[in-house]
Amino acid sequence: xxxxxxxxxxxxxxxxxxxxxxxxxxxxxxxxxxxxxxxxxxxxxxxxxxxxxxxxxxxxxxxxxxxxxxxx
Numbered sequence: 001x002x003x004x005x006x007x008x009x010x011x012x013x014x015x016x017x018x019x020x021x022x023x024x025x026x027x028x029x030x031x032x033x034x035x036x037x038x039x040x041x042x043x044x045x046x047x048x049x050x051x052x053x054x055x056x057x058x059x060x061x062x063x064x065x066x067x068x069x070x071x072x
Contacts, residue, residue: 004055011051015044 018041023029 008051008055011044011048015041015048018044 018037021037022041023033023037
């Protein structure tokens with residue numbers, strides 16, 4: 001397996017792990033805890049998207065198909 005793909009898999013697993021560890025927004029959740037989690041996940045998500053864009057770019061037709069599915 002190529003090194004770029006291995007790194008991508010590690011990043012995606014970390015992002016999913018971060019999202020799965022999301023605090024449940026209830027009455028006993030401190031706003032500061034949620035803010036820390038949110039910032040952490042945003043950073044991981046941004047890193048993943050930047051890495052994917054740099055190493056696995058989508059063709060313009062793929063982007064159009066993705067947008068079409070999103071807006072249906």
